[in-house]
Amino acid sequence: xxxxxxxxxxxxxxxxxxxxxxxxxxxxxxxxxxxxxxxxxxxxxxxxxxxxxxxxxxxxxxxxxxxxxxxxxxxxxxxxxxxxxxxxxxxxxxxxxxxxxxxxxxxxxxxxxxxxxxxxxxxxxxxxxxxxxx
Amino acid sequence: xxxxxxxxxxxxxxxxxxxxxxxxxxxxxxxxxxxxxxxxxxxxxxxxxxxxxxxxxxxxxxxxxxxxxxxxxxxxxxxxxxxxxxxxxxxxxxxxxxxxxxxxxxxxxxxxxxxxxxxxxxxxxxxxxxxxxxxxxxxxxxxxxxxxxxxxxxxxxxxxxxxxxxxxxxxxxxxxxxxxx
Numbered sequence: 001x002x003x004x005x006x007x008x009x010x011x012x013x014x015x016x017x018x019x020x021x022x023x024x025x026x027x028x029x030x031x032x033x034x035x036x037x038x039x040x041x042x043x044x045x046x047x048x049x050x051x052x053x054x055x056x057x058x059x060x061x062x063x064x065x066x067x068x069x070x071x072x073x074x075x076x077x078x079x080x081x082x083x084x085x086x087x088x089x090x091x092x093x094x095x096x097x098x099x100x101x102x103x104x105x106x107x108x109x110x111x112x113x114x115x116x117x118x119x120x121x122x123x124x125x126x127x128x129x130x131x132x133x134x
Numbered sequence: 135x136x137x138x139x140x141x142x143x144x145x146x147x148x149x150x151x152x153x154x155x156x157x158x159x160x161x162x163x164x165x166x167x168x169x170x171x172x173x174x175x176x177x178x179x180x181x182x183x184x185x186x187x188x189x190x191x192x193x194x195x196x197x198x199x200x201x202x203x204x205x206x207x208x209x210x211x212x213x214x215x216x217x218x219x220x221x222x223x224x225x226x227x228x229x230x231x232x233x234x235x236x237x238x239x240x241x242x243x244x245x246x247x248x249x250x251x252x253x254x255x256x257x258x259x260x261x262x263x264x265x266x267x268x269x270x271x272x273x274x275x276x277x278x279x280x281x282x283x284x285x286x287x288x289x290x291x292x293x294x295x296x297x298x299x300x301x302x303x304x305x306x307x308x309x310x311x312x313x314x315x
Binding site: 030031034035037038039040041042043044045046047048049051052055056059060061063064065066067068069070072081082083086087090092093095096099100103104107 | 222223224225226227228229230231232233236240241244245250251253254256257258260261262263264265266267269270271274284285286287288290291292295302303304305
């Protein structure tokens with residue numbers, strides 16, 4: 001008996017490994033744990049209802065799916081999917097756009113900073129070895 | 135719920151000097167009807183969406199010490215006045231992320247490829263987190279309208295999702311239009 005190797009196979013595998021319960025089968029969604037913390041942070045109870053988290057999970061997966069499909073529709077003209085497509089998609093939504101561009105530039109700066117540290121590390125090591133060699 | 139020290143009576147866009155009057159309980163009409171904690175969430179989210187902040191902001195400070203933007207200073211002054219419950223909720227809000235591996239796997243499966251550029255995974259995570267925030271906040275507004283309390287129930291989420299679709303902030307299920315590729 002082989003399981004189907006689809007994206008949702010993780011769910012079905014978890015369900016089949018449990019002893020079959022009459023009412024609630026354990027089907028953790030894609031983002032169960034993260035969503036619990038996120039919903040609390042955004043205003044829900046410290047312990048959100050499991051049905052709410054499950055529904056939120058479905059909503060989120062549907063949202064991501066539609067988002068990626070739309071980006072593909074736009075990006076297909078360019079041949080490859082890129083961040084620009086997503087930025088175009090949320091251009092009407094000012095908070096999302098700002099937050100996204102801010103995080104991307106933050107990411108860029110962090111990368112530069114890390115590169116700088118590594119570069120400095122190399123220089124330090126080189127000068128130290130030169131001194132040690134005399 | 136403490137009423138005394140609520141730093142959020144002033145609307146988010148107001149200038150900095152209004153921070154000093156913390157004695158004034160309810161100056162904001164819509165927000166004053168809600169609990170303090172939710173007030174925190176809504177105005178704080180508005181602030182956060184407009185301001186530039188991230189978890190690594192401390193590194194940012196170290197890089198540019200003389201350049202502290204007033205918005206960040208204002209945010210710090212607000213955060214320092216949080217109650218315990220507000221602090222915990224704020225911490226959850228800042229820390230909650232979608233795991234990179236999961237997001238990459240999901241986007242790759244939608245895309246039909248095996249790997250996805252890291253930036254795209256990052257962008258989708260950011261956008262989706264804010265979308266979650268919108269849905270939860272709209273659900274809370276709906277609960278206020280219906281005068282219900284307690285944890286958010288699926289019916290609230292469904293209605294919130296429907297409202298966002300009407301506003302155009304959530305996508306409707308589109309029939310794949312790729313007829314001629």
